[in-house]
Amino acid sequence: MTAAFPLVPWPTTVEPGEGTLDVARVVVVSDHPLRWTPLATELLAPLGVEVTGAGPQVLAKRGKAPAGTVVELVLEPGADDESYALDVRPDGVTVTAPAEVGLLHGLRTLRQLVGPERTAPVVAVRDAPRFAWRGLTFDVARHWFGPAVLRRVVDLAGAYKLRVLHLHLTDDQGWRIEVPSRPALADVSGRTQSGGLVPDGERGYLTLDEYRDLQEYAAARFVEIVPEIDLPGHTNAATHACGELRPDGVPTPAYGGMEVGFSRLWIDNPATGPWVRDVLGDVAAATLGRYVHVGGDECHTLDEPEYVQLVDLALDAVRAAGKTPVAWQEAAPADVAGAILQYWDPRVDPAPFFKAAAAGARFVMSPASHAYVDQKPEAGHPIGQDWIGHDVDLHDSYEWEPTATIPGLPAEAVAGVSAALWTETIETVDHVFSMLLPRVPALAEVAWTPASSRDWQSFRTRVVAHARTWDAEGWAWHRSKDAAWAPAVGA
Numbered sequence: 001m002t003a004a005f006p007l008v009p010w011p012t013t014v015e016p017g018e019g020t021l022d023v024a025r026v027v028v029v030s031d032h033p034l035r036w037t038p039l040a041t042e043l044l045a046p047l048g049v050e051v052t053g054a055g056p057q058v059l060a061k062r063g064k065a066p067a068g069t070v071v072e073l074v075l076e077p078g079a080d081d082e083s084y085a086l087d088v089r090p091d092g093v094t095v096t097a098p099a100e101v102g103l104l105h106g107l108r109t110l111r112q113l114v115g116p117e118r119t120a121p122v123v124a125v126r127d128a129p130r131f132a133w134r135g136l137t138f139d140v141a142r143h144w145f146g147p148a149v150l151r152r153v154v155d156l157a158g159a160y161k162l163r164v165l166h167l168h169l170t171d172d173q174g175w176r177i178e179v180p181s182r183p184a185l186a187d188v189s190g191r192t193q194s195g196g197l198v199p200d201g202e203r204g205y206l207t208l209d210e211y212r213d214l215q216e217y218a219a220a221r222f223v224e225i226v227p228e229i230d231l232p233g234h235t236n237a238a239t240h241a242c243g244e245l246r247p248d249g250v251p252t253p254a255y256g257g258m259e260v261g262f263s264r265l266w267i268d269n270p271a272t273g274p275w276v277r278d279v280l281g282d283v284a285a286a287t288l289g290r291y292v293h294v295g296g297d298e299c300h301t302l303d304e305p306e307y308v309q310l311v312d313l314a315l316d317a318v319r320a321a322g323k324t325p326v327a328w329q330e331a332a333p334a335d336v337a338g339a340i341l342q343y344w345d346p347r348v349d350p351a352p353f354f355k356a357a358a359a360g361a362r363f364v365m366s367p368a369s370h371a372y373v374d375q376k377p378e379a380g381h382p383i384g385q386d387w388i389g390h391d392v393d394l395h396d397s398y399e400w401e402p403t404a405t406i407p408g409l410p411a412e413a414v415a416g417v418s419a420a421l422w423t424e425t426i427e428t429v430d431h432v433f434s435m436l437l438p439r440v441p442a443l444a445e446v447a448w449t450p451a452s453s454r455d456w457q458s459f460r461t462r463v464v465a466h467a468r469t470w471d472a473e474g475w476a477w478h479r480s481k482d483a484a485w486a487p488a489v490g491a
């Protein structure tokens with residue numbers, strides 16, 4: 001059954017019916033004006049489906065003979081905006097949901113049912129997600145990837161019903177967002193990246209206009225951008241551009257290497273407080289979403305009291321700017337009430353996490369051994385890192401339980417899951433996609449589907465059918481040894 005229904009993430013219920021529906025030409029209709037219906041074309045056209053009626057103001061054309069199979073979108077009250085019902089009948093399709101995001105999820109599911117003959121099996125799908133925070137962390141600081149690539153990454157995230165694209169915008173190697181109060185950050189450190197300089201002809205950072213456009217592109221697909229300004233470590237790009245952050249006032253040299261943990265801010269430097277508040281204030285003001293991530297990871301040259309003071313400064317600056325702070329797990333000893341902590345490194349004492357949860361922090365799980373898709377998918381893979389000590393293959397990305405990741409943490413303290421792609425060794429758009437695929441679909445299922453409905457053998461069979469869409473989208477992917485892919489054309 002799973003081969004006929006190659007759905008990822010796997011829905012709550014899938015009730016097969018009899019027969020198939022021709023979807024070579026579809027007409028999208030709705031009683032409500034829906035902003036995103038042009039996406040129906042974007043989603044289905046790569047699969048050869050011709051879509052009509054999907055203007056910005058789709059309305060039911062009752063009485064008129066529709067020029068194709070009718071896909072009706074129906075808004076109907078319900079508890080979870082992300083829930084949806086998808087009914088593929090012999091005579092048409094109905095998607096029902098309480099909100100536009102649920103309707104889009106239903107359409108994304110329909111897309112996964114479209115076979116090579118442009119038919120869809122008759123089926124009734126009922127579905128809703130397990131976790132609200134289903135994310136992808138993408139490092140554009142080590143290697144710069146501009147708006148065009150970022151939009152394609154949004155498309156991939158959306159295709160697997162992820163809701164968060166967390167952009168790691170600053171690190172030792174580069175600074176990727178315009179900051180009006182400190183223009184030198186982007187002007188100077190936008191130029192640099194791992195191994196040297198960004199390519200000629202590229203600016204190396206998002207202007208605020210580009211940042212707004214990207215967020216709007218993402219929001220139209222119900223993906224929220226979470227910007228990260230990594231403090232108080234991973235700050236060499238900041239101290240390279242803004243020498244006043246250093247005790248001696250001298251800018252640090254550009255850094256293109258791989259080592260982490262050496263760079264830092266100083267709490268007793270009078271320039272630090274205003275800089276942190278201005279920079280985070282500017283980024284928060286430019287952010288349409290609810291969150292600003294302040295980093296906090298790997299500050300190996302700071303003692304704990306000073307580290308906590310610096311992180312509190314950053315957390316308070318985000319709150320003062322009206323956003324909810326997010327930080328890496330190391331920030332747990334700071335004042336993280338109401339914040340989101342992103343867990344990544346299992347090699348530590350978990351006691352601060354229990355205190356943080358008791359104080360009202362919630363966790364997004366990105367355990368490196370499962371969710372770090374910068375790790376090599378197999379030994380000897382030409383790109384990627386291997387510091388976690390084993391390859392992170394498709395099975396590793398699939399087979400783990402977010403609520404058991406920090407043993408003893410209350411399940412309510414788990415907000416969700418984020419895959420993470422770090423880009424020290426990732427230089428091209430094909431590198432990006434071949435590390436994301438097929439592992440991000442596995443992680444998306446971990447985030448969406450309850451553990452009781454997840455099944456590795458089923459997943460590894462279902463995911464194979466997706467390669468056709470990845471090829472149609474021009475997304476590079478890795479032929480993981482864990483699934484039985486169709487032979488490569490020409491191979």
Ligand code: TNX
Pocket residue numbers: 260297298328344372374385422423424
């Ligand atoms: C650890 S994850 C880091 C990153 C690196 C990554 C490489 C985290 C919070 N810090 O700075 O890019 O490992 O895998």
